[in-house]
Amino acid sequence: MTGLRWKRVLVKLSGEALAGQQAMGIDPDVVGRIADDLVSAVRLGAEIGVVIGGGNLFRGAWLQKQGTDRVTGDHMGMMATVMNALAMREALAARGLKASVLSGLPIPTVCDTFTQRGGLEHLASDRVVLFAGGTGSPFFTTDTTAALRAAEMRCDAILKATNVDGIYTADPKKDPNAERYDRLTFEEAISRDLKVLDTSAFALARDNAIPIIVFSLQEAGALIEVLAGRGRATVVAG
Numbered sequence: 001m002t003g004l005r006w007k008r009v010l011v012k013l014s015g016e017a018l019a020g021q022q023a024m025g026i027d028p029d030v031v032g033r034i035a036d037d038l039v040s041a042v043r044l045g046a047e048i049g050v051v052i053g054g055g056n057l058f059r060g061a062w063l064q065k066q067g068t069d070r071v072t073g074d075h076m077g078m079m080a081t082v083m084n085a086l087a088m089r090e091a092l093a094a095r096g097l098k099a100s101v102l103s104g105l106p107i108p109t110v111c112d113t114f115t116q117r118g119g120l121e122h123l124a125s126d127r128v129v130l131f132a133g134g135t136g137s138p139f140f141t142t143d144t145t146a147a148l149r150a151a152e153m154r155c156d157a158i159l160k161a162t163n164v165d166g167i168y169t170a171d172p173k174k175d176p177n178a179e180r181y182d183r184l185t186f187e188e189a190i191s192r193d194l195k196v197l198d199t200s201a202f203a204l205a206r207d208n209a210i211p212i213i214v215f216s217l218q219e220a221g222a223l224i225e226v227l228a229g230r231g232r233a234t235v236v237a238g
């Protein structure tokens with residue numbers, strides 16, 4: 001392995017970004033482009049775990065707004081993340097890269113159920129591991145899942161690939177005067193309530209001393225730049 005800042009990483013992919021130019025759904029071109037980046041990263045020697053959000057398909061809070069039970073909505077949201085992981089597994093397989101889907105929400109006829117041992121074994125044998133189904137419990141998010149799996153898999157960093165190029169003083173889609181940070185401490189990210197990740201994700205990463213790098217998925221090759229410790233991003237660390 002040469003030129004990589006981190007060897008084992010947890011890549012958190014925005015579910016929303018998978019929709020591409022559509023309002024919802026899975027755009028195969030976007031999935032394919034991200035799969036290309038993951039293939040390049042593995043070829044450079046990185047060990048990659050992936051958590052994909054579900055915002056392109058379903059979020060539990062949507063159902064709650066209609067007066068339906070939140071837990072049912074969250075089960076649907078977690079199943080959305082399984083769908084995204086299956087789509088990514090197929091895109092990786094089409095490129096000759098072996099990948100396994102391990103779900104925190106047991107769906108045994110569809111994919112294997114997550115165990116720490118299974119995840120570690122797959123990573124050590126150069127398989128990309130797609131951690132689907134969130135934590136398996138309602139009231140959490142896939143950001144918290146990413147921090148949890150990163151700690152369990154002993155990852156060196158969490159790479160949060162999203163549709164903005166870092167963390168800003170306010171949501172840059174709503175505030176044109178928002179300014180981007182290059183670096184933040186965990187305490188600053190939490191106390192300033194910067195929203196791009198939830199507090200429990202920041203706290204889990206802080207407690208396990210795992211840095212979080214937030215960067216944009218829009219540019220092809222961005223993942224490789226970030227893995228090399230370069231590129232436009234915000235680094236959240238101790």
Ligand SMILES: Nc1ncnc2c1ncn2[C@@H]1O[C@H](COP(=O)(O)OP(=O)(O)OP(=O)(O)O)[C@@H](O)[C@H]1O
Pocket residue numbers: 013014015016017052053054055056142161162163164166167168169170171172173194195196
């Ligand atoms: N302070 C901030 N800095 C940067 N982005 C912010 C900030 N506050 C809110 N955001 C918003 O956070 C979004 C990125 O977060 P993320 O990709 O995790 O979305 P998400 O809703 O969790 O996606 P999904 O659930 O589909 O994975 C951006 O679209 C951005 O508009």
Ligand SMILES: O=c1ccn([C@@H]2O[C@H](COP(=O)(O)O)[C@@H](O)[C@H]2O)c(=O)[nH]1
Pocket residue numbers: 015052053054055058059060061073074075076077078079080081133134135136137138139140141142143145
């Ligand atoms: O541990 C978890 C993770 C996720 N959920 C539900 O899934 C959706 C999609 O996840 P996002 O992080 O919003 O992309 C989320 O809205 C929850 O409904 C969950 O219940 N538990």
